Amino acid sequence: MSRPVIILGGGGHARVLIDALILSGVTIVGVAAREPPAGLPDGIPFLGDDDAVAAYPPGAVELVNGVGSVDGGAARARLFAAHKARGFAFATIVHPAAIVGRDVDLGEGVQVMAGAVLQTGSRIGANTIVNTRVSVDHDARIGASCHIAPGCVLSGGVTVGEGSHVGTGAVIIQNVTIGSGALVGAGAVVVEDVPDNAVVLGVPARQRK
Secondary structure (H helix, E strand, O other): OOOEEEEEEEOHHHHHHHHHHHHHHOOOOEEEEEOOOOOOOOOOEEEOOOOHHHOOOOOEEEEEEOOOHHHHHHHHHHHHHHHHHHHOOEEEEEEOOOOOOOOOOOOOEEEEEOOOEEEEOOOEOOOOOOOOOOOOOOOOOOOOOOEEOOOOOOOOOOOOOOOOOOOOOOOOOOOOOOOOOOOOOOEEEEOEOOOOOOOOOOOOOOOOO
16 A cells, blocks of 8 residues: 555544554545544544545545445445545555465455454455454455454355345354345354345344344
């Protein structure tokens, strides 16, 4: 990451990203959000709302999507798409305390948080969050605009479709496929494939009617 960055959003997820960027030595131009966020570190200014980004040429900065799983992740996906349409690129962030295999493929704007482990052969789609202490084993495939919440364990060969949310502490056994737009509840243990747009809960996970 050679260009300075602008953070979009000022909530808790944005503050976690700011910490990761500071630890990585990345220059932060400032934060763009609907209202001035609380708790910004000294020296990082509030720039205004999203329109403030237009003052910067797309080639001069990269953006960081600081919106978390608001509205099931739809707001985050909309923000990413809107700024891509304006010609901006999104920075891919790997916290210094994460472990990422040499051949892991990280898409544009992926965010890998502290303590996460991504093993060989895995591919992570654009605009996806791999959150704190997530374990992704070999050859996993995670689609774009997903959120793999803190403490999840994805065994080898797992596939997660685009726009899905895997809740905190969930476990997905090897070679299972989670469909696009699915929701895996916190603490669930998934032992069989999950259809698109389904909600699964419990141990073992069962689809909610």
